[in-house]
Amino acid sequence: MSAAMIDDLPKLKAQLRRAERLKKLKALALIAPLVIFLLLAFVFPIGTMLWRGIDNSEMQLALPQTAQLLQQWDGQNLPSAEVFKSLASELPSAQKSGALGKYGRRLNYEDPTLKTLMTQTLRKMPIEPPSDWSQTLPQINPRWSDPKVWQALKNTAPRLTDRYLLASVDVERNAQGDLQFVAPDKKVYLDIFQRTLIISGTVTLVCLLLGFPLAYLLATLPTGTSNLLMIFVLLPFWTSLLVRTAAWIVLLQSGGLVNNALIGLGIIQEPLQLVFNRFGVIVAMTHILLPFMILPLYSVMKGISPSYQRAAISLGAHPFKAFWQVYVPQTLAGVAAGTILVFIMALGYYITPALLGGPSDQMVSYYVAYYTNTTNNWSMAAALGSLLLIATLVLYAVYNHLVNKNPVRR
Amino acid sequence: MEQTYPTATPLVRFVGVQKTYDGVIRVVKNLNLDIQRGEFVTLLGPSGSGKTTCLMMLAGFETPTSGDIFLGDQKLNTLPPHKRNIGMVFQNYALFPHMTVEENLYYPLKIRKLPNNQAKQKVERILDIIKLKSFAKRRPSQLSGGQQQRVALARALVFEPQLVLMDEPLGALDKQLREHMQLELRQLHKALGLTVVFVTHDQGEALNMSDRVAVFNDGIIQQIDTPLNLYEYPNNAFVAQFIGENNTLAGTVAHLSGDTCRVSLAHGAASGARVSDIKALNESTLLSIRPERIHLNEAAQALANRFTATIRDFTYLGDHVRVRCELLDNDQFYVKVPISDTLESLQPGMTVQLGWRDEDARALSKP
Structure with a gap:
């Protein structure tokens, strides 16, 4: 290398860096609209929604000083007179600003009678501030001398809370702050999660059992025929989800096509209950999700040369054995992709179980919608949603791990 | 069918x-073919000629519409492919991608259901x-094309089948590797005493490897x-054209005696030739001469x-030069000339003397 070339080296490196920086900037500029859209329409709203699952700011907004003081209180006996005074002085302004209303709803989750206690106390407050609020408040309502009331208030004081997440798995904190399961008659969510997993699992399994042979057929038929069949597979995609769901009601209801046909054939006497139960939910969900199983399977199977099975047969394997030992293992990537896709989509299903299921067939999403629309308890909705999201992410991680562990490269 | 064979x-x-x-087009028409033990037989032909169908019928993936196929004393027609004990190497190797080399073998x-120790011995051998x-634990995707080819071959041989079929196994390799693998296959065939039926459309490969084609x-x-x-002795015009290069001149049979004849060509010319498949006098015929059997100028003087x-043009090919000439209305008449000083005196447009011996020309029936 000549001296001149060595001298040029730093210059060359700088040129290279500049060229690459320019390339990167161009690439970034190209994806910028998408990134911005995703941030605004996806990451931000979902983030704020999930935040509500652990957000506990109601008291800090309504009664900031009292909240701070209550957090320092050890929770034994009664809080100091200072806490009484702070509460009494902050209550009127909280009502004026409207923050007390939101806090009242929050208090309801702790104890439905506390909201009334607050408004009643506010009404009966003396105009001249007394010297010792710790005497006056219990005079207004004797409940203010009950430590349980103050403990309930203390629960609402911290900025963050795990009560919604815990409630989503039927767990609560007792008076000592230890975790315990809720009373058996209040236990609901574990059952709902279990039910969600069972329905999703069943739908995934049925999709796999129905989709695998169909995808195999599509992959092995001549192109013309398989294209036609593929249109039939995709046809449901082009119909509205609601229409498809409603169509199943028409088909499966007690005076519907299926029951009438079965009665007409003399197979049954009384109409079968085929819809508004678990059966109807699984049938309709399988129908709707089947393409998501078939498409990944098909794309993997299309790439598997028929000569693999022939090779196995020529080596002495019975055709069934060749299929099972040589063909099926090569489709595993497609099976994994289809299964995880269908399962994750099924986990979040809402409209189909809502329309086709009975009360005991509603899945987590139904309760998310219920808390959002009906009871306006967004925190609970967010907590349930978060758990669903976490379950999905865990499943995806497991899937990723399995796929990377057993790579079939071609 | 009870027939006994003396040999x-x-x-x-x-x-x-x-x-x-x-039911209309017969892909294979009345095929009769005997393959001896230890033979390397190649089925050669253009695509659609029926060669692969024959191989697939032998392997069992196609069934003959009529006729019988025997392997040894066993009639194969109704025997399913997995019971035939025939090794097969596929065009794309068909190594199982989810198994290692060793697992494939x-x-x-x-x-x-071979006992473990015996299986191990065979695989190691x-x-x-x-x-x-050293590649036993690798997956096929981690091997080069030539290595995959060898594994595919090994897998077809490891269970010691009576017969090995190969369906254009070298088609996917580049030229150099293909020639190397041809040599290796040939050596393996000799060393292990295999009986091989090999399908290819590459005539060079067929000539290079086979006992019979x-x-x-x-x-x-x-x-x-x-x-x-x-x-050297193609039976008919197709074989003469398909194998190697060939010059043809149209003519009619003017004189016929035993296996030699005289063919009269255009413009009153004539040439002696060996008889291939012509049957009668005055039959129209193609006179076929290989480019390397044609001699130029002085070398042609003594020939019959x-x-x-x-001369139309030259193509330089390193070890020889192809000279395109126009002879008797055929302007695609090629002569293969070894590199020599005399070449330098030749120019396009010059007239040259061409000559060949009677026994180097063949009179073939016009297809």
Whole structure:
């Protein structure tokens, strides 16, 4: 290398860096609209929604000083007179600003009678501030001398809370702050999660059992025929989800096509209950999700040369054995992709179980919608949603791990 | 069919085999073919000539529409492919991608429920033969094309089948590797005493490797013979054209005696020739002469058949030069000339003397 070339080296490196920086900037500029859209329409709203699952700011907004003081209180006996005074002085302004209303709803989750206690106390407050609020408040309502009331208030004081997440798995904190399961008659969510997993699992399994042979057929038929069949597979995609769901009601209801046909054939006497139960939910969900199983399977199977099975047969394997030992293992990537896709989509299903299921067939999403629309308890909705999201992410991680562990490269 | 053969029975026999897919077009027409033990037989032909169909019928993936196929004493027609004990190497190797090299090789042995120690011995021996012992734990995707080819071959051999079929196994390799693998295959065939049926459309490969080559066209074996005989003594115009390069001149048979004849050509010219498949006087014929059998100028002086031709152009090919001439209305008449000083005196447009011996020309029936 000549001296001149060595001298040029730093210059060359700088040129290279500049060229690459320019390339990167161009690439970034190209994806910028998408990134911005995703941030605004996806990451931000979902983030704020999930935040509500652990957000506990109601008291800090309504009664900031009292909240701070209550957090320092050890929770034994009664809080100091200072806490009484702070509460009494902050209550009127909280009502004026409207923050007390939101806090009242929050208090309801702790104890439905506390909201009334607050408004009643506010009404009966003396105009001249007394010297010792710790005497006056219990005079207004004797409940203010009950430590349980103050403990309930203390629960609402911290900025963050795990009560919604815990409630989503039927767990609560007792008076000592230890975790315990809720009373058996209040236990609901574990059952709902279990039910969600069972329905999703069943739908995934049925999709796999129905989709695998169909995808195999599509992959092995001549192109013309398989294209036609593929249109039939995709046809449901082009119909509205609601229409498809409603169509199943028409088909499966007690005076519907299926029951009438079965009665007409003399197979049954009384109409079968085929819809508004678990059966109807699984049938309709399988129908709707089947393409998501078939498409990944098909794309993997299309790439598997028929000569693999022939090779196995020529080596002495019975055709069934060749299929099972040589063909099926090569489709595993497609099976994994289809299964995880269908399962994750099924986990979040809402409209189909809502329309086709009975009360005991509603899945987590139904309760998310219920808390959002009906009871306006967004925190609970967010907590349930978060758990669903976490379950999905865990499943995806497991899937990723399995796929990377057993790579079939071609 | 009870027939006895005085000599050793051929390992494979096709007897009157026909195959049609649509009931109209016969892909294979009346095939009769005997393959002896230890032979390397190549089925050669253009695509659609029926050669692959024959191989697939032998392997069991296609069934003959009529006729019988025998392997040894066993009639194969109704025997399913997995019971035939025939090794097969596929065009794309068909190595199982989810198994290692070793697992691929164990596969046929496990199916045969061979005891572990015997299976291990066989796999190690075959890995030794193909020189891939250190690659045993790799997956096929981690091997080069040539290595995959060797593994595919090993897998077809490891269970010691009576017969090995190969369906254009070298088609996916580049030229240099292909020639190397041809040599290796040939050596393996000799060393292990294999019986091989090999399908290819590459005539060079067929001539290079085979004991005998069956040339297929239109579902019929046009000629089955040793490479030398195929090249030097083609039976008909198709074989002459398909194997190697060939110059043809149209003419009619003017004189016929035994296996020599005289062919009269255009403009009153004539040439002596050997008889191939012509049957009668005055039959129209193609006179066929290989480019390397034609001599130029001084070298042509002493030869029985001499003609004057015009040089059109030259193609330089390193070890020789192809000279395109116009002779008797045929302007695609090629002469293969070794590199020499005399070449330098030749120019396009010059007239030259061309000559060949009677025995180097063949009179073939016009197809």
